[in-house]
Amino acid sequence: MWPKSVDWKALKFGIEIEFVGGNPEGLELLPDWVISLDELQIDETGSESGSELKPPPILWEDRDQIRIMLNRLQEQGATVNWSCGFHVHIGLEPWGEDIVLPLIDAALLYQQAIQEIVSTSEHRLLYCPSLTSEMRSEFVVNPGPKAVRHRGRPQSHRSGINTAAWFDIGTVEIRYANGTMNYEEILNTIELYLRFVAAVGADRKLSRDPHSLAIELEAPVKGYPAPIPPPRWYLERTWLDEAMIPALTTLANELVPDGEIHHVLPVADGILMAIENNGGKLSKYVVQPPAEGWKLIRKIL
Template sequence: MFDMWPKSIDWKKIRFGVEMEFVGGDPESLELLPGWVVSLDERQIDETGEESGSEIKPPPLLWEERDQIRVMLDRLHAQGAWVNWSCGLHVHIDLEAWGQEMILPLLDAALLYQETMQSLLQTSPHRTIYCPPVKEDIRKRYVDKPSERAVLRPGRPQSHRCGINTAAWFDIGTVEIRYANGSLNEDEIMNTIEFCLRFVAAIGEGRKLTRDPRKMAIELGAPVGGYPAPIPIPRWYQERLWLEDGLIPAVKQLAGELVKDGEILQILPVPDGILIAIEDQEGKPFKYVVQPPSEGWKMVRQVKE
């Protein structure tokens, strides 16, 4: 059997997909182009803390078909949709030309360039839970036993898929680049897609790249700027994240008892206690309301004015 990697492919001839998260609008009534999908179960969070908006994605496209994105963005804007700090932009690049032989080069590229890409795409700090880094142990697991499970991270469900997500190969035959912040701006979205296409084509060709963000973009012929800007999170949401981080160790054992091998997705205060959302190993969600113990808490430090 002939090798499929490395192989030189024109980046404009590689199919891509893009997941555009948004808040507001009226996704249930949005008129869609053929093949486009609105994921109504992928809600975001608006400024009041309520679930809002959705995620929209096209069928696999070629660069010459990118005008479809403009059409759908116009329709979203007409509905009053927008993006905030809870939204992201994920780009899928088709790996059909290289096949599974491309996975290991992509893992090696992640170990070399993931910080560079995160810097170039200006990933908001609070979004890194959705695009954690590939680690050496992931590469080792994959070499020992190539599989989807090998390239997924254990821990919270938000962190299963790395910023350079090769697990997508086993699902839909792509690699997913997850670093970009949310945007409904056509230029920002197309700049991001172009960079991802050019990057994957370069790795598929076996090229070595610089680890300087600006110089990498220049080497690839990609835009050096014009990517979705980071959006600061409101104080109340930052406090929610701190609360989750503080409570996870206290409820981790309970979560495992409630759902076998379950992983904590979310912790939220509700009127009668604390709501814990847990996912099982198949990704099925379960929700429970619990109450904190009356004793057994540990004092960390006293806060003085």
């Protein structure tokens, strides 16, 4: 049922803490917390590192669990860098599917302001693109996750205010915050997002000015994860991706039907192309750009 007023502290939420370093395989977990060992970030050398830590759905009153797990991560030497983000999933049980379209409308109005409040790093916008009016129009005609998912590369499927998560796990995911292992910054971010979703659920009209929006929500005005500048080589790697993907898309679809290019990297004997299929499985191929067309060299097992 929507609209409906709900105390923001009564909303269940989950978080995704991305980090580098540490010893993810040996991390002692609280009950029902999980570590996603296949969700690796990139360390300062360009190597895959770290993981993603997630709790079960919890309430605001359970937030001390987060502090405990952050302490355990830091004791292992884990940290965050420019490749890490911090995402929050908020349960939509009080409203059900009725709130999905209002959340889409709210995203169109307030996504830029939320992004500015939490100071999203420019290089991280690849992972949280804006929801568009065209996506809303498609959703009205064909309501479902496809209407609100971007296409092109898997990292960019999910908007900063990701309503497609409703159809997967019954949540809205908000993806704008930079990576952090600071407990207060994490709580500030969670509180902002919970208050925002509760306001949308109550059909409140809010300011589109970032400072005013935070005040109207009674959320922290500052104290969010700070941007971490990426190294030059990482920006160059991203530019290579963006330049090569259009040229490789046809070949990628031949190798993995309906697949999408996850990333592109130079290797000694050509260009490594990682392609993700509909099920999330990643396949890697090395190709070579001759004078005419692309030449497949080998598949990496």
